[in-house]
Amino acid sequence: MAKKLGILLNTSPEHQNTYTACRLLASFLEGGHEAELFLMNDGIYNVLKNSSPYRLFGGLEELMGKGLKVSLCLTTGDIRGFGESDFVNGVECRSQDHLADIVADSDYFLHFG
Numbered sequence: 715m716a717k718k719l720g721i722l723l724n725t726s727p728e729h730q731n732t733y734t735a736c737r738l739l740a741s742f743l744e745g746g747h748e749a750e751l752f753l754m755n756d757g758i759y760n761v762l763k764n765s766s767p768y769r770l771f772g773g774l775e776e777l778m779g780k781g782l783k784v785s786l787c788l789t790t791g792d793i794r795g796f797g798e799s800d801f802v803n804g805v806e807c808r809s810q811d812h813l814a815d816i817v818a819d820s821d822y823f824l825h826f827g
Contacts, residue, residue, distance in 0.1 A: 718748040720820030722813065724827040726756040731826035736773045738824070743780045750820070752813045753786040755827075758794065761786065761801045778804050785812055 719742045725731040739749045751774070753760060760774055761784060778784055785806040791797065798807045806812075817823050 716747050717742075717821040718750070718819060720750050720752070720816040720823040722752050722754065722816075722823075722825045722827070723757040723760070724753075724755040724825075726759045729756075732757075732760060735824070735826045736777065739777055739782055740773070740780075743777065743782060748781070748783075749777075750783040750816050751785070752808075752816055753784070754790050754813075755787075758786045758790055758796065758801075761805045762796070763800060763802055775802055778802075787813070 719739065721735050721739060723732060723735050735751070739751060742749045774782070774784060784804065785808040786801065788807040788809055791800075791807055798805075801807070
């Protein structure tokens with residue numbers, strides 16, 4: 715039976731927490747399970763559009779192609795001056811109510827902050 719992993723990530727791309735969270739998400743997806751990521755605070759920088767070949771971390775787009783659902787805190791984006799068009803395709807700007815839904819629907823939930 716497939717399980718669901720939910721992760722809240724508050725750290726920017728260069729932080730070790732980001733790498734660790736993404737490796738856990740990748741392992742869960744590779745095992746045939748579901749995974750959902752909610753980004754807040756500096757975590758939203760992980761999904762900003764960036765054409766530079768020197769991106770700090772490009773793993774989330776690849777994981778999204780494997781079924782990872784990614785959303786971010788709408789308020790966090792607004793405060794930093796970003797709108798939905800500033801983020802990679804497939805990322806949803808959502809309220810904290812959605813985060814509560816992820817927590818309630820997950821078999822396992824982790825917070826990296």
